Amino acid sequence: MDIQNFINGQYVDPAGGTWLDNYDPSRGKVYGRIPDSDERDVQKAVDAAKAAFPIWSSMSAQQRSEILIKVSKGIEARLPELAAAESRDNGKPLKLATRVDIPRARDNFAFFATAILHDSSDTHDMGESGFNYTLRRPIGVAGCISPWNLPLYLFTWKIAPALASGNTVVAKPSEVTPVTAALLGEICNEAGMPAGVLNIIHGLGGKVGAAITEHPEIPMLSFTGGTVTGQTIARTAAPMFKKLSLELGGKNPNIIFADCDFDEMLKTTVQSSFANQGQICLCGSRIFIERPIYEKFKEAFVERVSQLTVGAPTDDNTKIGALVSMPHLEKVESYIKLAEEEGGTILTGGERVQLEGEFSEGYYLRPTVIEGLEYTCRTNQEEIFGPVVTLTPFDTEEEVLNMANSTSYGLAATIWTSDLKKAHRVGSKVESGIVWVNCWLVRDLRTPFGGMKNSGVGREGGFEALHFFTETRNICIKL
Numbered sequence: 215m216d217i218q219n220f221i222n223g224q225y226v227d228p229a230g231g232t233w234l235d236n237y238d239p240s241r242g243k244v245y246g247r248i249p250d251s252d253e254r255d256v257q258k259a260v261d262a263a264k265a266a267f268p269i270w271s272s273m274s275a276q277q278r279s280e281i282l283i284k285v286s287k288g289i290e291a292r293l294p295e296l297a298a299a300e301s302r303d304n305g306k307p308l309k310l311a312t313r314v315d316i317p318r319a320r321d322n323f324a325f326f327a328t329a330i331l332h333d334s335s336d337t338h339d340m341g342e343s344g345f346n347y348t349l350r351r352p353i354g355v356a357g358c359i360s361p362w363n364l365p366l367y368l369f370t371w372k373i374a375p376a377l378a379s380g381n382t383v384v385a386k387p388s389e390v391t392p393v394t395a396a397l398l399g400e401i402c403n404e405a406g407m408p409a410g411v412l413n414i415i416h417g418l419g420g421k422v423g424a425a426i427t428e429h430p431e432i433p434m435l436s437f438t439g440g441t442v443t444g445q446t447i448a449r450t451a452a453p454m455f456k457k458l459s460l461e462l463g464g465k466n467p468n469i470i471f472a473d474c475d476f477d478e479m480l481k482t483t484v485q486s487s488f489a490n491q492g493q494i495c496l497c498g499s500r501i502f503i504e505r506p507i508y509e510k511f512k513e514a515f516v517e518r519v520s521q522l523t524v525g526a527p528t529d530d531n532t533k534i535g536a537l538v539s540m541p542h543l544e545k546v547e548s549y550i551k552l553a554e555e556e557g558g559t560i561l562t563g564g565e566r567v568q569l570e571g572e573f574s575e576g577y578y579l580r581p582t583v584i585e586g587l588e589y590t591c592r593t594n595q596e597e598i599f600g601p602v603v604t605l606t607p608f609d610t611e612e613e614v615l616n617m618a619n620s621t622s623y624g625l626a627a628t629i630w631t632s633d634l635k636k637a638h639r640v641g642s643k644v645e646s647g648i649v650w651v652n653c654w655l656v657r658d659l660r661t662p663f664g665g666m667k668n669s670g671v672g673r674e675g676g677f678e679a680l681h682f683f684t685e686t687r688n689i690c691i692k693l
C-alpha cells in the first residue's frame with residue numbers, strides 16, 4: 215500500500231521520487247511505502263496553503279464550522295476503516311483504536327467546529343476617556359507536527375483548532391504511523407474543504423519536519439513529540455520569533471495513598487500503566503505506594519498485570535498489542551536491562567512474546583513491573599515510553615512529593631486518596647500540568663492540556679488552542 219502527499223486538495227508523489235518503507239508492527243513486516251518528501255514538497259504545500267488563506271480566513275465562523283462538522287461526520291462514517299488502519303499501522307489493539315483513537319479524532323473536529331461559534335473577544339472600558347477592544351485574527355499558515363502513539367487523535371488535536379480559527383495548515387504526521395493522516399485528506403475533500411486549506415506532507419522528521427520548522431512563511435508551529443526534538447525545534451524557531459506550542463515527553467508519577475478505594479485504584483492503575491502498550495504520554499510510569507499497603511498492592515498488581523493478554527491487535531481478547539517499531543522495542547528493552555544493572559528486581563514481564571503464525575515476527579513485549587530502584591536512578595528519571603513501570607514505597611506526603619517532583623518532566627500525575635484535603639494539597643504541589651484525582655485520562659476538551667518543565671510550553675485544548683492560532687491586536691479608542 216503506497217500513500218501520497220496531500221497538496222492543494224490532490225494526492226501527489228514526492229518531488230524527489232523516493233519512498234520509505236512502512237512497517238506493520240504486529241507482523242514485523244513492510245506493508246507499504248510512504249513519500250520520502252523534502253523541502254520541495256513542503257514549499258509546494260506552503261504555496262497552496264498561502265493561496266487558500268484569503269478564502270478560508272474570510273469565511274464566517276459559521277461557514278468554517280459547517281465544513282469542519284462535515285469532516286467530523288466523515289470520520290464517523292469511516293470509523294471501522296480508520297480504526298483498522300490505525301491498529302495495523304501502530305500495533306495497538308483494534309478495540310482501542312475503535313473505542314478511543316478514532317472517536318476522539320471525530321470529537322476533536324466537532325469540538326473546535328462548535329467552539330468557534332461561542333468564542334468572543336474582550337473590551338476594556340476606560341470610562342469617559344475611551345475603551346479598548348481586542349481582535350483575534352488568524353495568522354496564516356500553521357505548521358503541525360505530530361507523533362506516532364495516538365496518530366490521528368493527536369494529528370487532529372492540532373489541525374482542528376488551527377483550521378477552526380481560520381488558518382491554513384501544512385501538517386506532518388509521524389513517518390512511523392502515516393496511514394490515517396493520509397486518509398484524512400479524502401475526508402476533507404468530501405466535506406467540501408477548499409483546496410490548499412489542509413496539506414499533509416509525509417516523510418522524515420529531519421527532512422520534512424525541519425523544512426516546516428525553518429520555513430519563513432510558517433509563523434506558528436504546534437508540535438507534539440519527544441523533548442529532544444522539541445529542543446531542536448525551539449532552537450530553530452526561537453530566533454525567527456515563531457509562535458510555538460510544544461507538547462513533549464513525560465515521566466508521570468502515580469501517587470497511591472493507603473486510604474484510597476483500593477479496588478478502583480487497582481483497576482485504573484493497570485490501565486494507566488499499560489494502555490496502548492504504555493505508549494501514552496500520560497501513562498503513569500512511576501508508581502509510588504504508601505508503605506502500609508505496599509505489599510498488598512504489589513501482590514495484587516503483579517497478579518493482574520501478569521494476566522494481561524499480549525496478542526495480535528485484531529484479536530478481541532488482546533489487552534497488550536505490539537510496540538510500534540523494532541527500534542522502539544529495543545529502546546524499551548535497553549531500559550529493562552538498565553533497571554537490572556541499577557539494582558531493580560523484575561516482578562513480572564521483562565521478556566519478548568512470540569506469537570504464532572502471521573504474527574510471529576511482531577514486536578511484542580510482556581508488561582513489566584520493577585521494584586527496588588532508587589527514585590533518582592536513570593530508570594526512574596528518563597522517559598521509557600513503553601510497558602514498563604516501577605514501584606516505590608513512601609512514608610510521608612513530603613517524601614512522595616519530593617520523589618514525584620524529582621524529574622525534569624512535569625506532564626501528568628495521578629493521586630489516589632479518599633481524603634479530600636490531602637488530594638487538594640498534593641494536587642497543588644505536584645509539578646504537573648495535568649493532575650487526575652482518583653481517576654486517569656478522564657478528558658474534558660475544554661480544559662488546558664500540557665506540561666510544565668521539560669514536558670512542554672503552552673497549553674492545548676479549549677479556547678487556549680484557538681487563541682494560540684490567532685494574533686491578538688488591541689485597538690484603543692479615545693473618546
Ligand code: NAD
Pocket residue numbers: 359360361362363364368386387388389417418419420422423424427438439440441443444446447461462463464494495597599625665669670
Ligand atoms: P519524535 O519527537 O521522535 O517525533 C515526533 C514528530 O516530530 C514526528 O512527526 C517526527 O517525524 C518529527 N520530527 C523528528 N525530528 C524532527 C526535527 N528535527 N524537526 C521537526 N520535526 C521532527 O517523537 P515520537 O517518538 O514520534 O513520539 C514519542 C514522544 O512523544 C514521547 O516523548 C512522548 O512522551 C511524546 N508525546 C507527548 C505528548 C504530549 O501531549 N505531551 C503526546 C504524545 C506523545
